[in-house]
Amino acid sequence: MAVACALTTTLLPLVQYEAGEHRAGGHAAAVTKPGPDAPYARYEGAESRAGVTDCEDPEASLRPSGDSGAAVERIKDRGHLIAGVDQNSFRWGYRNPATGNLEGFDIDLARTVAKDILGPDGKIVFRTIPTNQRIPALEQRKVDIIVRTMTINCERIRQVAFSTAYFEAGQQVLVPEGSSITAFNDTLSGKKVCTAAGSTGEAELRKKSRGATVMTVPNQLDCLVRLQLGQVDAVITDNALAAGQAAQDPSVKLVGKPFTREPYGVAMNLEDEDLVRRVNNVLEDYRRGGDDSPWMTAYKKWLAADLRGMDGPPAPKYKS
Structure with a gap:
């Protein structure tokens, strides 16, 4: 690998993903459809643990x-x-x-x-x-x-x-040009929304899904691919990441304002x-x-x- 910043760099993959996650040649995690404000099925991961209460700063x-x-x-x-x-x-x-x-x-x-x-x-x-x-x-x-x-x-x-x-950064909505979705609001009702499992976007959708069908995938770029293929109508992700995705594909855009602080x-x-x-x-x-x-x-x-x-x-x- 190339030397950068005067450091020797090596790249290794992580071990095989656990059951239920995306593998080469596989599919996204399960899709569930909650009611307008109901949480959807929790994924099997560290961040689904119970007993978490509010904290300060x-x-x-x-x-x-x-x-x-x-x-x-x-x-x-x-x-x-x-x-x-x-x-x-x-x-x-x-x-x-x-x-x-x-x-x-x-x-x-x-x-x-x-x-x-x-x-x-x-x-x-x-x-x-x-x-x-x-x-x-x-x-x-x-x-x-x-x-x-x-x-x-x-x-x-x-x-x-x-x-x-x-x-x-902040969570925001990424959609194709010409979409009727205007923000993280009720225009998501009845739509298919993609977000990364274990992300803040998933946590926000768990709190309030806005009536959307939610798809979770291992990585945010998987959501962009599904948006490009027409498999989902919107992506919920950090605006910092979404801005990079929009730079890769000018046919998509951020709508509304960030609705969290990240x-x-x-x-x-x-x-x-x-x-x-x-x-x-x-x-x-x-x-x-x-x-x-x-x-x-x-x-x-x-x-x-x-x-x-x-x-x-x-x-x-x-x-x-």
Whole structure:
């Protein structure tokens, strides 16, 4: 593989998906049709666990530190960082068809973390992971970090640890040109809607389906394909991801306004507190420099053409 950011890069697939998920040559997960406001069948995944209650300020993370603890030393001893990423999200984490290499905003950030821990000659191993396998991959220690447009929320912070937010997006509706759907509202009634299993979009549709038939798939790009094939009428996803999909296909567009707030964080195992602090230390440096910061450089390179008008990352929040 090519060397990027002075790091040696290796790409490995994740283990076989669990039953009910998409496999090569297979089909999407089951489709269910709820009433207008009823939740549809819960998928078999970490984020369907019961007993989750409200929490305060889920974005507050551990204070940054450049020190090495057990988790950081484990990575150093191994000689490479294992990062869970996407390969299907244009501009964020995708495989460049011209080179075969992984590229994007999240990929650059993962490489920056590896460089901080291991130095300029350190290795990073990428494992491509479907949306609803992100938390199991961390819990089972198949990866050290997940950098994959992963929203920080109250349900997830009980299962994995997050860095401070490095980007902020929102759920929105993607439809073909000429669609009668106008937003996340009752114009979805009777329509077929696609979203990724394990995503915030699925969680929102579980709360209120707007009378739609819901299809879940392993990755958001699968939804775009189904939209292009006419198998679904709309896609619910983060507007940051949808903007990249619209850039790939000018026959689709975003409608309405974002109806949620989606702060993205780097996810880690709950036990790896020293790694969380180390990643937050990296993010402190990533934000510094205003218009010349590494964050703005990555934003201008990957996202500015499709997500205009952003003047910087969200401010970090820390636990007291």
